[in-house]
Amino acid sequence: MSGPEAVRGFLHTPEGTSSGALIVTHGAGANCQAALLVVLAEAFCASGLTVLRCDLPFRQERPHGPPNRSTERDQAGLRAAVEAVRRLRGLNSAAHMFLGGHSYGGRQASMLAAEEPGLVDALLLLSYPLHSPKRPEQLRTQHFPGLRTPALFVSGVRDGFATTSEMEAARQLIPARTELLSVDAAGHELITKRNREALPRSIVEKFGAFTAMAGTV
DSSP: OOOOOOOOOEEEESSSSEEEEEEEEEETTTTOOHHHHHHHHHHHHTTTTTEEEEEEEHHHHHHHSSOOOOOOOHHHHHHHHHHHHHHHHOOOOOOOOOOEEEEEEHHHHHHHHHHHHSSSSEEEEEEEOHHHHHTTSOOOTGGGGGGOOEEEEEETTTTTTTTHHHHHHHHTOOOOOEEEEEEETOTTTOOOOOOHHHHHHHHHHHHHHHHHHHTTT
């Protein structure tokens, strides 16, 4: 895997001692200023985690446009972000590390975790892009059988990239512990005007319970 890659983003630090850290990144058409990432970073930080919301290498190269076909650099960028957060003051070597992202970013996080078991303690996969809209036969699950990191999936029930039943079936391919949090009346972006306040809280609560049951907190 190529590297080292530059790390660019925004760091959220909690008051008092941090209980761990979450690195979270964006989808193919966004950056780390995406509304979903901002509200989630604030909510997780309020719960006691250090949070880095970061731009993937393809977004650092240009402000607009889709990722390159080669995703190796984006995965290397996430690995560099994990390593950078590990070096932060206030985090000891035993601090739990979590990695996640929205859509494309979450897919890259899961691919990295499948390639490097033990890099992080758990994954937060928001709107995992199981397939392109209207192309359900082209599944993006090739790495799932090698994924041994616990993963919480968060998916809108109206998401064109994956139905609830498709996500449930795909989870069965993963040998690690997984759960699915379905978000009513939400599409691929997850966040809406109606759930802007409640959604971050529910994700933080669900992820906290998930990681506790997985033995990672």
